[in-house]
Amino acid sequence: MNEIFAQYCNNRHDMARKWKQETGKKVYGYFCCMSPEEILFAADILPVRITGTGEPLQKADLHVPPNSCxxxxxCLDAGMQGHYDYLDxxxxxxxxxxxxxMEYLWKTLVKRPNPPSMVGGIDLKPYVHYINYPEKINSRGVLPFYKEVLSIFKQELERGNNRLITDEDMSRAITAYNDDKFQLKRLYEMRKTDPPAVSGFEAWQAVYASILMPKDQHAALLKESLDEIEKTGRKAEEGVRIYLSxxxxxxxxxxxxxxxxxxxGQVVTDDLCVGTRSFWYPISTELPPLEAIARRSxxxxxxRSTVKERIPENRWAHIVNTIKGYDVEGxxxxxxxxxxxxxxxxxxxxDKIKEEMGLPSLFLEGDYTAEGVEQMRGRVEAFIEMIGG
Ligand code: SF4
Incomplete structure (x- = not known):
């Protein structure tokens, strides 16, 4: 769909190094969608999602049990091998x-670019920042607690980078993130048609690039690509319409x-963290910026927030929101x-997807290797044939 997105997908580390060299700015890595990446953007830092390599591990298995994700x-192995040596x-x-x-593991096992700045046993410019995201996300005291967590994180960034992050910086970041969310939503809207305008893999590449490059640049490139697709009316292949979770x-x-x-098949929508969970809902521009970011996060x-209920209300609402209108068949x-x-x-x-939406499903357990993905081909083929008749 866009050559630059493909370059980011296939060559993410070189692209980040190049960006850093050209701009002279800092790059921070983060895990998971709930990280408050908007605050990094507001501090003029490029936030990039940390991902792994799929290669046999060289170092991490000495420290993390093999029966874990x-x-x-x-990701840790990639850090220990120096793939992320450009992170600040x-x-x-x-x-x-x-x-x-990972807070402890990354701190102790991955080489940091500069020595700690210790005063009274406290590192004033930490390399690894821990965000104490609450276990329960919807009880009464959660929002004030989490705002405080984000405020401490903001102060750590200000100290570490000798730069205040103002409300104007935060609002600018929120606008850039919302613009990108808008274009990504537009991309997903264009997959509601049959056949969709964009294939599942092309759409995934666009979302993946969005977590690796500056949001404002990503939004501009995506807009250009989507305008072009609208103009030419091009379509992806027809296929059995799949929801990927x-x-x-x-x-x-x-x-x-x-x-x-x-x-x-044709993946037309999803419940993935490099997918709808990373961009579906806009950030409020009515609230004070820190609160808006806390609420988004x-x-x-x-x-992971399934504590008491089997499927919490916000999970199910997200699944409904991301399936409705897509004519999903499985x-x-x-x-x-x-x-x-x-x-x-x-x-x-x-069970809920079957009972409430009448959708058949297939379960695949992945081992995070390319070979493992290939081995699933037979089961995927049978499932799609079953639906397609
Ligand atoms: S949520 Fe699952 S896939 Fe993601 S890091 Fe945790 S265990 Fe791994």
Whole structure:
């Protein structure tokens, strides 16, 4: 769809290094959608999502048990191998258990670019920032608590970068993020037609690029591409319309989308963190900026927030919002091994999607390797044939 998006997808580290060299600005890595990346953008820092390599691990297995999420282990391995040596900081939210432990692991195992700035046993310019994202996201005291967490994070950035982050900076960041969300929503709207204007893999590439490049540049490029598609009226291949729901998905395992499409399916919408969960809802421009960012982050419809209810209200609402209007014919769950957040929720979600939407589903358990994705081809083909008749 756009050559630059493809370059970011295939060559993310070189693209970030080039950007850093050209602009002289800082780049921070972050985990998971709930990270308050808008505050980094407001500080004139490029936030990039940390992803893994899919290659056999060289170093991380010495420190993290092999029966934990292969994506997270691969991210740490990439850090330990120096793939992220251009980062000036790392943001770790308390999302799932393994990502939570990245604060300690990254701090102790990944080489930092500069020495700590210690005063009285406290690092005044931390390299790894921990965001204490609450376990429960919807009780009364959560918002004031989380605003305080984000305010501390903002102060750490101000100290570390010798620069105040004003409300104007934060509002500018919110506008840039909302503009990009608007274009991504437009892209997803264009997939409601049959056949869709854009294939599932092309759409995924556009979303993936959005978590690796400056949001304002991404929005401008995406707008240009979508205007062109509208003008030419081009369409993607026809196929059985699939809803893809899954764990972390990056360049390693997104080939599952290609497999689905090569087997006669067409991914038209999704419940992915490199997908609808990263952009679906705009950030309020009516509230004070810090509160607006806190509410956006707390509103992330992540399965990790399943504490008491089997499927919390905001999860189900997100699923309904991202399925309705797409004429979905079947759901594919692509869940990584050891991803407790998704595995715990899956049977309830499968049943609810069947009962309330009448959709058949297929469960695939991924190991975060390219070979593992390829091995799923037969099952995907059978599922799509079953729906397509
Ligand atoms: S894939 Fe699952 S276990 Fe792995 S980092 Fe994401 S939520 Fe956590």
């Amino acid at each position: 292969p994506f997270a282990r691969s 900081g790392v943001v770790v939210p308390n999302s799932c258990d393994i990502i939570f432990s 899954g764990s972390a998905m990056d360049r390693v395992n997104a080939d599952i989308i290609k497999v689905i499409e090569e087997c006669g 707390l509103g992330t419809a992540c399965p 759901a594919i769950f692509y869940v990584l091994k050891c991803c407790d957040a998704r595995l715990g929720e899956y049977p309830h979600l499968r």
